[in-house]
Amino acid sequence: MTTTLTEALIATHERLYPRLAALLKQVERVAGQRASTPVPEESARLARQLVGEAATLLGREGRGIAVPPANKTPPLDHAGLAVALGQAVAGLEAFEAAHSGWSAKSKCTVWTLDGPPRPVLRLLGPGTEANPVETRNPEAERLREEVYRLILGRYSAGYDAGYRDGRAGKAPRSEYCERIWNKVSDLRGGAENARLSGLTGDRVRYDPPHHLMPDGAAYSAEGRTKN
Known part of the structure; x- marks a missing residue:
């Protein structure tokens, strides 16, 4: 056995x-x-x-x-x-x-x-750490939360804009998608913190709907939290 x-x-x-x-x-x-x-x-x-x-x-x-x-x-x-x-x-x-x-x-x-x-x-080879400890990266976590908020906010804003355009009979717009894709392409290959900072550095803040935010997550500039 x-x-x-x-x-x-x-x-x-x-x-x-x-x-x-x-x-x-x-x-x-x-x-x-x-x-x-x-x-x-x-x-x-x-x-x-x-x-x-x-x-x-x-x-x-x-x-x-x-x-x-x-x-x-x-x-x-x-x-x-x-x-x-x-x-x-x-x-x-x-x-x-x-x-x-x-x-x-x-x-x-x-x-x-x-x-x-x-x-x-x-x-293990000489000088190799037996059980390396993975430390937290607070800056990366903060930036990751910002990107998460940005994605949800853009989703909400895009949905509302698309709804209004549809009601007005306007054709779908792709400028935002193209701009974000170019931004990601420019940042590709850099460090994680740099990529996240680049995506969150020059944006307009949107507050995503409450039901899309995880429990305890801040969703507005005033620091409000989801109940």
Whole structure:
């Protein structure tokens, strides 16, 4: 059965992997020189704890991954411990590969978990912020509200003007649409604040109908709000 990825599993993986990888590197270094040397009990106890947690995380795929018990004869040597640690590290890497993927937007490998992208910490490049905080831009929000009010006001004014022209038998007018399109074309490619400022800088204020405004939104120069 496939393991369902959760925040708790990710946290456990990110806590275990660096510790197991560091311990494996240390044991392999000793094993390369004295492979049959018995492992100190303190080191063996730590390895059993970490490998046991990794096996639990891996579930069915972790069966058989374990450090031999302390009462085993002959005693655990560095070569045997390196094998067990290597299996645990490989299992965690397989788990990571099965539950992560490249995010073009975040430009890093992220866990396949619903919600905001969560990077795989060990794969982040040097100096990369792990979980960047998206800060609010009050100026952009203010200008966006102005554009929203402008659109609703123009819609209301255009409807009224079209109604009057229709009653008078006049042909539809397109000057406003053409002027706005030219304005947007001139501002295309600039920063968001510049585009919004350009659209709201030289306009005539129109108060849109109350029923078109969102709750709590200001709709007039006097600062009145929709009830």
